[in-house]
Ligand SMILES: Nc1ncnc2c1ncn2[C@@H]1O[C@H](COP(=O)(O)OP(=O)(O)OP(=O)(O)O)[C@@H](O)[C@H]1O
C-alpha cells in the first residue's frame with residue numbers, strides 16, 4: 031500500500047534524509063525512533079509531500095496504492111490529504127488554526143471529504159471520538175479554542191481530527207509525547223482498534239519505546255537521516271543488532287532512580303558529513319573500514335536488517 | 345524557598361466556570377527538584393503559569409524567599425530568579441529569529457552586562473545543551489522539535505536563576521539526548537543550587553531526577569512524597585493506576601492495555617471516585633484532604649500507606 035523507495039531530501043543542498051526505503055501493508059503500524067534532529071519529521075513531511083520551501087526532494091519515489099505521490103499535482107495531492115492520508119504534526123497546537131474552535135476543525139475536515147454531512151452528525155461523531163480518547167467533557171472541548179486546552183488535550187484533538195475520516199494511512203509525529211501514561215495507554219488502545227476496524231496503516235514517530243512495544247508491528251531506527259535498523263518490534267527490541275540501537279535501548283531510564291546513561295560523543299553534523307558509517311565516531315565496535323564507505327544492508331531474517339557489517343553476535 | 349498556599353484558578357467557558365487549579369499547596373527548598381505529574385489537563389501547566397506570574401490566581405498565596413510574589417514590585421525584582429521552559433517551546437520564540445539571538449533574549453531585559461559577555465554566555469549555554477556552532481545563525485523555524493526544546497533550556501539557564509520551572513522540558517527528546525540534558529540539569533543543581541519544578545509524564549525519568557514528587561488529579565495534589573517511596577509504595581489509588589499504566593518497553597512479557605470507559609466527574613466527593621476500586625459511599629460525599637504523615641501526604645480516605 032505504501033512503498034517508499036530511496037527517498038532523499040535536502041535542506042539548502044545539505045542532505046538530511048538519505049536513501050530511506052520502506053514498505054507498509056494495510057493494517058500495519060510502523061514506528062520510527064531516533065535521535066533528536068536525525069530527520070524523522072522531515073521524512074514524514076516528505077511522504078506527505080508537505081516540505082518547506084527550503085527543502086528539496088532529491089530523489090526516490092513514494093508509491094501510495096500504486097500512484098507515485100512525487101509525480102502528482104498539488105490539486106491531486108490535496109484531494110488525498112485529510113482523506114486518504116492524514117498527518118498529525120509534532121506541534122499539535124501550532125499546526126491547528128488558533129482562531130478555529132475544535133468543532134470547526136472537525137467540521138472542516140469531515141465536510142471536505144463527505145459532501146452533505148450535517149453539522150449535527152459531524153459533531154456527534156466527533157464527540158464520540160473524543161470520548162474514546164479519554165475526554166470526560168467532550169462538549170466543552172468542542173466549543174474550545176486551541177489556547178483553552180492543555181498541551182495533551184490539543185494533541186489528542188489533533189489525533190481525533192486525523193481519525194475522523196477513517197483514512198487509509200496516518201502519519202503521526204509524536205502523537206503521545208504530551209500525554210500522561212493512563213491517557214497514553216487509552217490512546218494506544220484506540221489506535222489499535224482503529225487499525226483492527228478499518229485496516230488503517232500508520233507510521234508513527236515516537237521517542238517512547240513503550241509506545242513502540244505496545245502499538246507497533248515494525249520499527250525503524252533512524253540515525254543521521256538513514257534507517258540503520260529495521261525489523262519487527264520483537265526482533266528489534268528483543269534482539270537489537272545495530273550498535274546505535276543497542277545504545278539507545280540501554281539509555282531508556284527504568285524506575286530504579288538510577289541516572290540515565292547517554293551515548294558518548296555528539297551526533298554527526300549534517301553540514302560536514304564524513305565518509306563511511308555516520309555512527310562510526312561514537313561506535314565502540316568501529317573498525318577502519320567503517321570510516322570508508324556507508325555499510326550496506328545485512329539481513330538476519332526476512333524482515334530484520336541493519337546497516338552494519340559487524341552487528342552479528344550481539 | 346518557594347511556598348505555594350491554597351492556589352486556585354478558575355476558567356469560564358460559556359458561563360460555566362470550572363476549577364483548573366483547585367487549592368494547590370506545596371513548598372520547595374533551594375536546590376530541590378520537585379516533580380509534578382498527573383493526568384493530561386489536570387492543571388500542571390496552569391500551576392506553573394501561576395507561579396511564573398503569567399496568569400493571575402483567583403485565590404492563594406505564592407511566597408518566594410520569604411517575599412510575596414503577587415506584589416508587582418517584588419515580582420519585578422525577583423523575576424530573573426525564576427525561569428520557565430514552556431511545554432511548547434516554539435511558542436515562546438519568534439520563529440524568524442536566529443537561535444543565538446533568541447537565546448540571548450533571555451538576558452536582554454533582565455540584566456545589564458556587556459555585549460561580549462552576553463554573547464559569550466549565550467554561546468556557552470547553547471553548547472551545554474548539545475547544539476553546535478553551525479546552529480547559531482539558524483532561524484528557530486528551521487530547527488527540529490527537540491532542537492527547539494533545547495534552545496529553550498539554554499535560554500532558561502542563561503540568567504543564573506534560582507528556580508527553573510520545566511514544563512515537559514524533555515518530552516520532545518530521545519532518551520540519549522534526554523540523558524545528556526538531565527546530566528546538565530543535575531550538574532547545575534549541584535553547582536549552583538538550582539531548584540526545579542519538573543513537570544513530566546515520564547515516571548522513570550522522574551524517578552531519577554526528582555527528589556520529591558507531587559501527583560495531581562483534577563486540579564488537586566492527591567499525593568506528595570519522596571519519589572522512590574511513592575513509586576515503590578503508592579498511597580493514592582490514582583498513583584497506583586498511573587504506575588500500572590506505564591507501557592513496558594519490552595516485548596518478552598505480555599502486557600494488557602487497561603480497559604475502562606471515560607467517566608464524568610460527580611461534581612462532589614472525591615474526584616477519582618468513578619474510577620476507584622477502593623471507593624466507599626463516603627467517598628462520593630466528602631472530598632478527602634491531603635493528610636500528612638512524616639514526609640508523605642495522601643488525599644484519600646483509604647490510603648495504602650501512612
Ligand atoms: N526548514 C528547515 N531548514 C533547514 N534545516 C532544517 C529545517 N527543518 C529542519 N532542519 C534540520 O534538519 C534536521 C532534521 O530535522 P527534523 O525536524 O526532521 O528532525 P527530527 O528527527 O524530527 O527531530 P526531533 O526529534 O528533534 O523532532 C535538523 O538538524 C534540523 O535542524
Ligand SMILES: Nc1ncnc2c1ncn2[C@@H]1O[C@H](COP(=O)(O)OP(=O)(O)OP(=O)(O)O)[C@@H](O)[C@H]1O
Nearest residue numbers: 178179180181182355364384385386387388389390
Ligand atoms: N485560557 C484558558 N481558558 C479556558 N480553559 C483553560 C485555559 N487554559 C487552560 N484551560 C483548561 O484548564 C485545564 C488545565 O489545563 P493545563 O494546561 O493546566 O493542564 P496540564 O495539566 O498542563 O495538562 P497537559 O499535561 O495535557 O499539558 C484544562 O482543562 C484546560 O482546558
Ligand code: SF4
Nearest residue numbers: 307310313316320338
Ligand atoms: S558500521 Fe561500523 S561504525 Fe557503523 S555501526 Fe557498524 S560497526 Fe559501528
Ligand SMILES: [Mg+2]
Nearest residue numbers: 071120488489
Ligand atoms: Mg521532529
Ligand SMILES: [Mg+2]
Nearest residue numbers: 180181389431
Ligand atoms: Mg501542560
